[in-house]
Amino acid sequence: MSMAGNLRKVTHLSRVGGLRKVARLARRRPRVDLSHPARSPLGSSVVNCVTYREGERVPGGSDLVDAVERVRKHGDGFVWLGLHEPTDQEFAGIAELFDLHPLAVEDAIEAHQRPKLERYDETLFAVFKTVCYVEHEELTATSEVVDTGEIMVFVGEDFVITVRHGRHGSLGPLREELESDPDQLAKGPAAVLHAVADHVVDDYLQVTDAVQADIDQVEMDVFAENGARADPGRMYQLKRELLELKRAVVPLTRPVEDLATRPIRVVPPEIQAYFRDVLDHLMRVKEQIASFDELLNSILQAHLAQVTVAQNEDMRKITAWAAVIAVPTMVCGVYGMNFDHMPELHWTFGYPLVLGVISIACLVLHRGFRRNGWL
Numbered sequence: 149m150s151m152a153g154n155l156r157k158v159t160h161l162s163r164v165g166g167l168r169k170v171a172r173l174a175r176r177r178p179r180v181d182l183s184h185p186a187r188s189p190l191g192s193s194v195v196n197c198v199t200y201r202e203g204e205r206v207p208g209g210s211d212l213v214d215a216v217e218r219v220r221k222h223g224d225g226f227v228w229l230g231l232h233e234p235t236d237q238e239f240a241g242i243a244e245l246f247d248l249h250p251l252a253v254e255d256a257i258e259a260h261q262r263p264k265l266e267r268y269d270e271t272l273f274a275v276f277k278t279v280c281y282v283e284h285e286e287l288t289a290t291s292e293v294v295d296t297g298e299i300m301v302f303v304g305e306d307f308v309i310t311v312r313h314g315r316h317g318s319l320g321p322l323r324e325e326l327e328s329d330p331d332q333l334a335k336g337p338a339a340v341l342h343a344v345a346d347h348v349v350d351d352y353l354q355v356t357d358a359v360q361a362d363i364d365q366v367e368m369d370v371f372a373e374n375g376a377r378a379d380p381g382r383m384y385q386l387k388r389e390l391l392e393l394k395r396a397v398v399p400l401t402r403p404v405e406d407l408a409t410r411p412i413r414v415v416p417p418e419i420q421a422y423f424r425d426v427l428d429h430l431m432r433v434k435e436q437i438a439s440f441d442e443l444l445n446s447i448l449q450a451h452l453a454q455v456t457v458a459q460n461e462d463m464r465k466i467t468a469w470a471a472v473i474a475v476p477t478m479v480c481g482v483y484g485m486n487f488d489h490m491p492e493l494h495w496t497f498g499y500p501l502v503l504g505v506i507s508i509a510c511l512v513l514h515r516g517f518r519r520n521g522w523l
Contacts, residue, residue, distance in 0.1 A: 193234035195312075196323070201225030203330030216245065219306045226337050228308045230319060233259075246307055249273070256300040259313040263396065265403035272303040272414050274341060274403060276348045277396030278317035281358040289381025293362065293389035294355060296396055299348065301341055303414050308337040310344065322347050338419040345404060345426050352397055352433040356440070359393070362386060363440060363447075370451045383448050390444065394437050397430065404430055468517040475509045 199206040199215045201224060215227045229242070236257055243253045249268035255261050255275065266273045278297040287293070297314020310319055326333050326343050333339055363386060369378045407415060408423035415423075479502060495501075517523040 193231045193238045195230035195232050195319075197227065197229045198323075199225060199227050200333055203332070203334030205327055212242070213245070216307065226306045226308060228310070228323070228337075228340060230323075231309065231311045233313050234311060242309070246271075246302065246304065246309065248302060248309075252302065256302070256311045259298050259300075261298060261300070263400040263403060265406055267412070270304055270413070272301075272341070272412065274301045274303070274345075274407075275299075276301070276345065276400065278312075278314060278348055279351055279355045279393055279396050280316040281355045287362050287365065287382050287385070289379060289385050291382075291385060293359060293386065294392050296392060299344060301344055303337045303341050305337070305414060308340045310340075317348075317351070319344070319347070335416065335419055338415045341407075341415070342419055342422045342426065345407070345423065346429075348400075349404075349426050349429045349433065352393075353429060355393060356433055356436045359386070359390065359440065360436075363443060367443075367447050370447055370454070378451060380448065380451060383444060383451065387441070387444050387448075390437065390440055394441070397433050397437055401427075401430060401434060464522045468513075468522040471517070472510050472513045475513065476506045479506055 197212050197215060199219060201219075201222075206225070212227070212229065219225045219227055231239070231242075234242075234257060239253060239257055242248075243250075247269075248271060252266065252268055252271070252273040255273070261275045263277050264275050276299045278299055280295045280297070282292045282295050284291045284293070295314075295316065297312070297317045299313075299317055299319070300311040302309040302311075312319065322343055326340065332343075366378075366382055366386065372378075404423060404427045406412070408420050408427045411417075483502065514523065
């Protein structure tokens with residue numbers, strides 16, 4: 149029987165006694181290091197499982213059941229379990245071990261959630277949208293600019309579970325950064341939650357800076373000499389990608405504000421001060437996105453105005469040439485009626501005279517239109 153199958157048997161067990169029974173069930177199989185995803189008995193979704201005590205990484209094996217039992221036996225430290233796109237079967241045993249709410253578990257597995265913060269008894273559940281700027285040589289009407297993913301975080305008194313969805317947003321560098329600051333890591337699971345939120349918001353700042361460069365390039369193209377010929381599809385594409393970024397940033401404001409201001413059991417007051425700093429950065433990103441949206445609207449309106457002006461210029465040129473051509477058309481039309489008693493019809497110099505009058509009239513009209521800027 150697999151480890152996940154053993155963990156599903158602990159539904160009705162008590163907190164401490166249940167862990168001991170789970171441990172006995174798990175010992176029927178050889179211990180396997182969860183830090184190696186290819187050999188994890190809980191599935192390939194397990195990225196890492198580490199125990200921390202007083203801000204230091206506890207050496208030794210990374211067996212999940214033993215780690216949780218030791219932490220709860222000693223009454224200090226916490227377990228950080230990292231997952232990447234787990235399945236229902238892979239997450240079932242973990243959910244029962246940590247007594248996670250079924251609704252939160254469903255959200256963590258299904259993904260495609262809106263950024264939010266929810267409390268289920270003793271557990272805090274947070275959803276963050278991660279973003280990544282997609283590099284491209286030239287912005288086109290079909291270029292992907294922003295790629296999104298998700299990070300779900302379960303926070304309890306003695307555990308942190310991070311569930312990542314998407315191709316980016318790896319938390320490995322974040323874990324190393326936290327381990328290099330034991331004083332911060334010693335503040336418990338809430339310190340990990342803050343680090344994840346800060347990491348996500350820092351990525352927002354980097355993406356907005358990159359998007360601003362694309363907007364600046366579009367703005368330069370629109371106000372260039374042939375700006376009316378700029379591709380409006382690029383502007384619409386930027387607005388669509390900016391909307392994707394907005395969906396990740398704007399809904400996160402309320403959860404971060406709650407973490408920074410409202411009393412929450414698993415978030416001590418000293419950590420709330422750090423969340424206020426994250427909130428400041430998030431508000432900056434929110435304001436940037438709003439300004440980008442307004443700027444793109446202005447650029448699009450300016451482009452439409454340029455197109456209108458260019459069309460008016462073309463219509464004036466067409467009208468001017470039509471007026472010039474109307475003179476010979478009118479004269480030739482009159483003399484093409486073949487009446488016998490038309491003036492100068494039988495005069496030797498009649499034909500050169502008519503051509504001269506047509507040429508002079510056309511020249512006068514052409515110079516007048518050029519002087520008024522129509523040609």
